[in-house]
Amino acid sequence: MQAAEGLSALVGKTTACRALGLPRASFHRYCQPKPDLGTVSAKSKPGRALSDSERQEVLDTLRSERFVDQPPREVYAILGSTKDSTKGSTSVVSAPCTAC
Numbered sequence: 001m002q003a004a005e006g007l008s009a010l011v012g013k014t015t016a017c018r019a020l021g022l023p024r025a026s027f028h029r030y031c032q033p034k035p036d037l038g039t040v041s042a043k044s045k046p047g048r049a050l051s052d053s054e055r056q057e058v059l060d061t062l063r064s065e066r067f068v069d070q071p072p073r074e075v076y077a078i079l080g081s082t083k084d085s086t087k088g089s090t091s092v093v094s095a096p097c098t099a100c
Helices: 002-011 013-020 024-031 052-062 072-082
Strands: none
Touching: 002 013, 002 024, 013 024, 052 072
């Protein structure tokens, strides 16, 4: 790689890589600075994400005796069609469950 760096200064990257039998993509990756993993920021929450209390309410509903053996989609369908659920409001159930 160091030979390719020196040669590329004289004849260009493409010609240097071709002369040395080195893939250009590998040479370009070698020349790119490595990202500092310590500065990577945490992902922000999406705007439509459930609040912690809403999320806990959904999890409690899914883990209740009535729904414990059913997949989240079925629980969603049941609660969405009955409107008189024993836990939570339909607004909490209307958002997809990201914890499942």
